[in-house]
Amino acid sequence: MSINESYPPAFRRVISGGDPLATAEVEPAVLVRDEDIKIPVIDLERLDKEILREACKEWGIFRLENHGVPLALTSRLQEISGSLLSLPFENKRELFAAVNSPLTYFWGTPALNPSGDALKRGAQASNVHMLEGFNVPLSKLPTFSTSCDDGDAHEPKLESFRVLIEEYGRHITRIAVSLFEAIAQTLSLQLSGNRRSEYLSESTGLIRVYRYPGSSDGAAGEALGMEVHTDSSVISILKEDETGGLEVMKGEDWFCVKPVANTLIVNLGDMMQAISDDEYKSVTHRVKKKNMETERHSVCYFVFPKRDYVIKSSNYKPFTYSEFEAQVQADVQSSGTKIGLPRFRPNSPLFLSSCREI
Template sequence: MSITESHPPALRSLINDGEAPVEPVLIQDKDIQIPVIDLERLDKEILTQACKELGIFRLENHGIPLTLTSRLQEISESLFRLPSENKREMFAGVKSPISYFSGTGALSRSGDALKRDPSHVNLVEGLNVPLSKLPASKISCDDDDSQEAKLESFRVLMEEYGRHMSRIAVSMFEAMVQTLNLELSDEQKSEYLSESTGNIRVYRYTPSSGEALGLEVHTDSSVIAIIKEDEVGGLQIMKGEEWFRVTPVANTLIINLGDMMQVISDDEYKSVKHRVKVEKSSKTERHSVCYFVFPKRESVIKSSKYKPFTYAEFEAQVQADVKSHGTKIGLPRFTPKSPLFL
């Protein structure tokens, strides 16, 4: 089987012809060194500066065993290499909360790709993993070499990895709350960053014969996102009006601030605008594992900059905009003085 056969049909012509959509602002050749936070000796001055100026930083000494991340990358790559139809049939046929998607990172609550105009197709496919549903979804299998056995191994690894993600997310959120001098009760903290909402997406990006996007320009809707990427690179962030490449560093994590953190901080902290660019010169696929965590769906988030809203309302508006406009609008929808305010 050729590597192309493992990709969905809708992406194959884009890979071969280089006809995937390209954002108009792709002119950049600059690298950026994002701030580094040591989780064992957390420097709150560096954290505050990173959150205010960029909305992104690198985390080292995070405590995740290298054996776990190596095994997770190995088994996720083997799942992605399956023929395209096999992947779709496997995830549709096995009783599992893990879902497969392609062509976009915009998903419904159930983990299905939102239907969009073909001009918004991105060179990405992935697995969506709602962590809270994993413990009750053990997959029984008789053959240790079967696809079901591989998926069960993936589920077990995701559970373990998810526990590390939850630990790190809580630690970083607590630190951010302190740097902002927010007086939040334990209940408020657990509502603003609800571990039960933790969700992991495993992405595969494939280079094309032309310049293209793996994920289009966006901000994350989460409180924070924690990214484990391989050595291939492709993540880019916007600073001012310029794009900068974030160079991979082995055995570190990248933490992005999302829209909900920007609201919670009253716009003190920044939700970083970013994208994944598929480099034409690269011959290697890019893989990444991203953890997202959100507020409780029905908790009201208040800020002097935005009208009060629940995360459920924000999510519904984002999905409505993606369906009708082809892209996310996000926080401007919730700014009372904005012409986009509904």
Template sequence: MSITESYPPAFRRVINDGAPSATAEIEPVLVQDKDIDVPVIDFECLDKEILTEACRDWGIFRLKNHGVPLPLMSQLQEISESLLSLPFENKQKLFAAVNSPMSYFWGTPALNRSGDALKRGAQASNVSMVEGFNVPLSKLPASTSCDDDAQRSELESFRVLIEEYGRHITRIAVSLFEAIAQTLNLELSSHQKSGYLLESTGLIRVYRYPPSDKTAGEALGMEVHTDSSVISILKEDETGGLEIMKDEEWFRVKPVADTLIVNLGDMMQAISDNEYKSVEHRVKKKDMTTKRHSVCYFVFPQRDCVIKSSNYKPFTYSDFEAQVQADVQSLGTKIGLLRFTPESPLFL
């Protein structure tokens, strides 16, 4: 099988000859060719001053000594890449199994929590060069089934590995949230903590960005966005491609082996009353001839948890989620927290 056959049909022309398809999203190319070192947090001995600065001035930091076993991370990447290398049609069938909440997506990072692609408005470009798997951790079955014995074995290995990885990464997210809350002097009860960051909402998305000829430009990948989460935790390979907005400029975040990238989402910005920022970011590979693989964990508030802030109208996460979906479907893009400022009328 040609490796090209593992990608969705809409990707194949770009991979083969570098010519963007008619629906591929093209953003302005990166003007500044700059790498940047984001703050580093040692998870074994959290420095609250460094953490405060990272959350306030950056909205993103690198986590070292995180305690996730390196063999587990390596095995998860290996099995994920193997599954993603299956023929496109096989992936669609494999993850359409009735007994599995895991799903396969491609062409857009705009998904609902179930992993279904959101229908986007006519103003949006419809294809981004990304595909992957959506895995809601709390809904993982005890085992997986598949007609093909070899694929069943591989899918079961993936389930076991991602379940174990999820336990580690959830532990990290809960500890980081508690530390961040302390830097904000938020005195939260156990009920409030679980309201703001509910472990059962945690989901993992495995992403693959295909290679393409450099003539396709550096614009293909994941569009500019902020995460709707409280906290997002990224494990990426050595290819790189993550870029962040800092002081009105775009910078490439250099990959560092055996570390994790943590970024704050919209909910953390609202909870902090805008003291901390939800970082704008995108993915644009510098090396277009190499595929990129990453695994990202997202965790959210309880759906009926009310977020109160002097900068926003009171809203529940359910309100926010519904508004984002409405904006994506009608306008083709997410508006996010700006919809909930006192002067902004809601779209819904």
């Protein structure tokens, strides 16, 4: 099988040197610096809260070392997920549909609905981003059966993937809880009783496994894998391979974040920014793959507040995460891009217009 057969048909034209895809992105007019930047480093075994506070306030992103996730686990997870993503395109779609699972396969956009299916992007519906992947809601994994009526030959791989992602999920959830509790202390948030699970609900945790295509002849040039965005989460935790491509905005410039072996990248999302009354920032970032001869693989964990918990902030109108998510989806479907927190500023024209729309 040609590796091209594993990619969605729309990707193959680009990889083989055909017409480029429409990959228009919405981003501020900024100077792009093609250089690496050293983001703050947090040691989870000897967590320094002052360094953590500075990283959250000035950066919204940091590198995590001594995190306790076994290297053998992440290596095996990358191997199995890569094997599944390398299946022929139609096989991937049929496999995940056949097992009637909560796991979904998506491609061409990072914007998904709550079920994990790709959102149609209104005016930008024809635009395709060079990525594909699996969406895995961790709370539903225990009830997920990989047995198919027709005995699919790929079931053993899928079962291995389920076991590995469940183990990885336990580790990464532990890390997210530990980090959130430490961040909450730097903000003097009260986490007594059920408050911590309201701010950070483990039941909302999900993992997305991404693959960004490679090209033997470099036909696609510099490919837009993930558009300019902030995450909607409280915390996001990224494990990437050595290919690179993650870029963050610092001030008015873009910088590359170089991969470092056996570390994780942690970034704060919109919910943390709202919870902190804008003291901490939801970092603006994107993925642009410059080395087109190598595929890029990454695994990202996202966790959110309880869906019905009301987030109160002096800078935003009270809202629940479910309301925020619904507004983001409406914006993506109507305008093709996420607007996010500015929608919820009481004096913002965006907020007033969304009220009129409702």
